[in-house]
Amino acid sequence: MNIMVVDDDPLVTGALKTILEVEPDFTVIATGSSAQDAIAGFRIHQPDILLMDIRMGEETGIAAAKKIISEFPTAQILLLTTFLDPEYIHDALKIGVKGYLIKQDFPSIIPAIRAVSSGQTVFGTQIVDTLNTIIQPEKKAAVALKPNDLTDREWDILLKVAEGQNNKEIAASLFLSEGTVRNYISLLLDKLSLRDRTQLAIYYYQIKNN
Known part of the structure; x- marks a missing residue:
């Protein structure tokens, strides 16, 4: 390597x-x-x-x-x-x-x-611990959502976003179109009351470490 x-x-x-x-x-x-x-x-x-x-x-x-x-x-x-x-x-x-x-x-x-x-x-x-300070206080209520509030496919998409994959990479790994991936991400942002992909990644790591 x-x-x-x-x-x-x-x-x-x-x-x-x-x-x-x-x-x-x-x-x-x-x-x-x-x-x-x-x-x-x-x-x-x-x-x-x-x-x-x-x-x-x-x-x-x-x-x-x-x-x-x-x-x-x-x-x-x-x-x-x-x-x-x-x-x-x-x-x-x-x-x-x-x-x-x-x-x-x-x-x-x-x-x-x-x-x-x-x-x-x-x-x-230490980095994961610091992630808790990044989401704006008014957005933190979204973290109260439990995993069963999202579909299996939504969690698949969320995981890929947290891994840093772009839409093209997510589409290829999950056998979806890029348009479908964009739609899922928009739905996730709306469902979780979050602003962008960064906050989606932070949300994932908060759930993972709770």
Whole structure:
């Protein structure tokens, strides 16, 4: 598995490279220290996984991830941060990154990379706890809905949204048309009184962890 590591602290980059390359099937194919390094490096190397810091000088890892995903919709990006900032978590969910972990939680990084590689979306325990602060207070009543208030198909769609899949990916995996997927998402937003796909993902993780 080819991995690219981007962090503005060379000590962190070196430590991550050392940790990752203990795994016989992991190769750190490139490193960088800025958002621009991440974008340029991804274009050149197109790694299987991009492991990237968020705060890196003037431009954040969030901005870099957004740019990369716009060019490479199937990019697998796992963000690392020391900051439990609800706004960062919201933005990460919104653009479709595949994971968001606290940087100090080194033991979780390798399992997280393997999970992302297998198609899962990964959020550390502290991140999931922080999700509870993101939904606006007037929207929290929607979380009172129990799983049996949604149909099996609605839960299928909700799970795919929470995994960060776009409409095309959901349609392909569930053998539906993109129009049908859009309709289901609109119905879910209305049924749960939520605003957007980000809040759908947050709703799923709140139910999952209750």
